Amino acid sequence: MFTPAAKAMAEKLGLKMGRANLDEFAAALQELAKANPNIIAVTSDSRGSGKLAPFGQALPKQLVEVGIAEQNLVGITAGLAACGKKSFGVSPACFLTARSLEQIKNDVCYSDVPATLVGISAGVSYGALGSTHHSLHDLATLRAINNLTIIVPADNFETREAIRAAAKAVHPFFIRFGKAATYDLHRPETKFAVGQAITLRDGKDFAFIGTGETVVHCLLAAAQLAERGLNGRVLSLHTVKPLDAETILKAGRECKAIITVEEHSVHGGLGEACAAALLQAGVSVPFRIVGIPDEDTVTGTQADIFRHYGISMEGLATLATKLMSPIRPM
Amino acid sequence: MSKITDHELELKSVRLRKKTLEAIFEAGAGHTGGGLSCMDILNVLYNRILRVSPETISDPNRDRYVQSKGHSVEALYAVLADRGFFPESELKSICRYQSPFVGHPTRHIPGIEMNTGALGHGLPIGVGMAIAGKMNNAPYRVFTLLGDGELAEGSNWEAAMAAAHYDLDNLTAIIDHNTLQISGHTHDVMSNEPLDEKWRAFGWAVKTVNGHDFTELTDALSKPAAAGKPTCIIANTVKGRGVSFMENTAKWHHGVPSEAELKQALSELDAAEAKLKEVAR
Numbered sequence: 001m002f003t004p005a006a007k008a009m010a011e012k013l014g015l016k017m018g019r020a021n022l023d024e025f026a027a028a029l030q031e032l033a034k035a036n037p038n039i040i041a042v043t044s045d046s047r048g049s050g051k052l053a054p055f056g057q058a059l060p061k062q063l064v065e066v067g068i069a070e071q072n073l074v075g076i077t078a079g080l081a082a083c084g085k086k087s088f089g090v091s092p093a094c095f096l097t098a099r100s101l102e103q104i105k106n107d108v109c110y111s112d113v114p115a116t117l118v119g120i121s122a123g124v125s126y127g128a129l130g131s132t133h134h135s136l137h138d139l140a141t142l143r144a145i146n147n148l149t150i151i152v153p154a155d156n157f158e159t160r161e162a163i164r165a166a167a168k169a170v171h172p173f174f175i176r177f178g179k180a181a182t183y184d185l186h187r188p189e190t191k192f193a194v195g196q197a198i199t200l201r202d203g204k205d206f207a208f209i210g211t212g213e214t215v216v217h218c219l220l221a222a223a224q225l226a227e228r229g230l231n232g233r234v235l236s237l238h239t240v241k242p243l244d245a246e247t248i249l250k251a252g253r254e255c256k257a258i259i260t261v262e263e264h265s266v267h268g269g270l271g272e273a274c275a276a277a278l279l280q281a282g283v284s285v286p287f288r289i290v291g292i293p294d295e296d297t298v299t300g301t302q303a304d305i306f307r308h309y310g311i312s313m314e315g316l317a318t319l320a321t322k323l324m325s326p327i328r329p330m
Numbered sequence: 331m332s333k334i335t336d337h338e339l340e341l342k343s344v345r346l347r348k349k350t351l352e353a354i355f356e357a358g359a360g361h362t363g364g365g366l367s368c369m370d371i372l373n374v375l376y377n378r379i380l381r382v383s384p385e386t387i388s389d390p391n392r393d394r395y396v397q398s399k400g401h402s403v404e405a406l407y408a409v410l411a412d413r414g415f416f417p418e419s420e421l422k423s424i425c426r427y428q429s430p431f432v433g434h435p436t437r438h439i440p441g442i443e444m445n446t447g448a449l450g451h452g453l454p455i456g457v458g459m460a461i462a463g464k465m466n467n468a469p470y471r472v473f474t475l476l477g478d479g480e481l482a483e484g485s486n487w488e489a490a491m492a493a494a495h496y497d498l499d500n501l502t503a504i505i506d507h508n509t510l511q512i513s514g515h516t517h518d519v520m521s522n523e524p525l526d527e528k529w530r531a532f533g534w535a536v537k538t539v540n541g542h543d544f545t546e547l548t549d550a551l552s553k554p555a556a557a558g559k560p561t562c563i564i565a566n567t568v569k570g571r572g573v574s575f576m577e578n579t580a581k582w583h584h585g586v587p588s589e590a591e592l593k594q595a596l597s598e599l600d601a602a603e604a605k606l607k608e609v610a611r
Contacts, residue, residue, distance in 0.1 A: 040465075064461055067495075072454045072488035079458020082444060084390055084466070087458075102448050103485075107455055111437055111445040 001303040021177035024156040026051035074103035081113035093119025093135035119176030123263030140268025152212035161192035203231030207251040221316035252283035266291040357425040363569040363582040365405035398452020399477035415441035450483025460501035479511030493560040494533025508569035529562040541565030
């Protein structure tokens, strides 16, 4: 995922490699479920890929297996939630949010039950398995559905906090993340609040607004640019909906350029959400959306795909430099 | 629940069929044929089977009813109004601008458990509710009403498999088997027979009843058909039941009566009501 230069920069910043957000999720859910017998995990032959085998062994009565049947997974998750359970439907994001979109819309969001849907191995986590297994559409489709909080955590801390918030919520949540180990990005004193972006680095020359596992690349790029005298802002916009428009507009007004970064199609995700917020507030600023372009996604690991589309320290630093130069790219 | 006789139920069904037709006429929209076909099932459920009332609608141990064939909501609204969940006068607001009474069930309406309308959703939800009941050792039962055309939705069969896998004898699926759907006969659109063998093969206990016979419906719905198995009740019904020109006619799936047709339908139902009252004397 990281070039030697990026790794060196991470080291310079004092970043420690954590575990996969997937592992953090499984541990956090098990801990919560141990204390609250009403918490139920629902899986579609996904307890292995969801790292929930230990959960199933420790709390067998709190795990419902539905087999390879994602529509049923979401319907059952909704039915459990309607009858007093705090249910978490866990399935690969690609299947969960495409095949069961209507169940998410009607059974969960429209019916307003306190269910959480967890999209595992999201974005391009499955890498070379190909586009059938990528979820590059989920933020776009789910953002258009009323009554759903959407969280894309950047690291273990954000993942843990998102799961805790979902466990307390009385309305629907969708949380998605990948399965590769991530750097820990936050200081111990950092506070997490649903709907509030976290500022990882301050500056006014440019702003990276990232979500999920792209945020670390934003941070590394900003650090590299700082060595060249450009001081940029890095925001971890973990909550894609409701959008923290205030922080986005502040960045738009204070910074000379904005680059949004997401592990999602460039259509309908974080970037377009930010663009809409800025334009409708009359804030005009050089702006680029970095994500997966509208094409047959290149074959490769998640790291290959990220690098190919410029989601890397090097790629983002280059783009920011170009965007701030007097002759703009593209 | 107070005892209600078959005769009283029959009279109620006729009266509520009239209310359903009037509501659809007022709204200028609705699903007529299926509402009339499931009216007797709904009346048996809400007057004899379901342990739920306006007073107990928040009781965690109440029985759950999820109407998977959400399009027959006008009949459900009429039955819920009759049971006192909201005033009958509300039926006039169905589908009106800003009315909470939408053309498919929503939880905004007292007595409605889940928002349904897209087909193939009620049974998976019912499975989740029944699993929650088993987990809590709760005494409630879960009922869901499906259309027979709706059975073409694959999600039903995912849920059918899961219900048997989890031995959900607290779950009952009722098929409103009127054999017609929007484009014609189910056997022409997408054959689903033999229904009883299909459900049995999926591990369910199956009963076939006359869906307009109050005694048969009551017997079948009163208790699970077998311990450790979900119950499927195939209720043979007549689409458009009670109105001669609507019966067994696919076009009345979502046909809205004209003023003259409403008058004619109501007069037929009035005559049926008078005849029933005559018998009682």
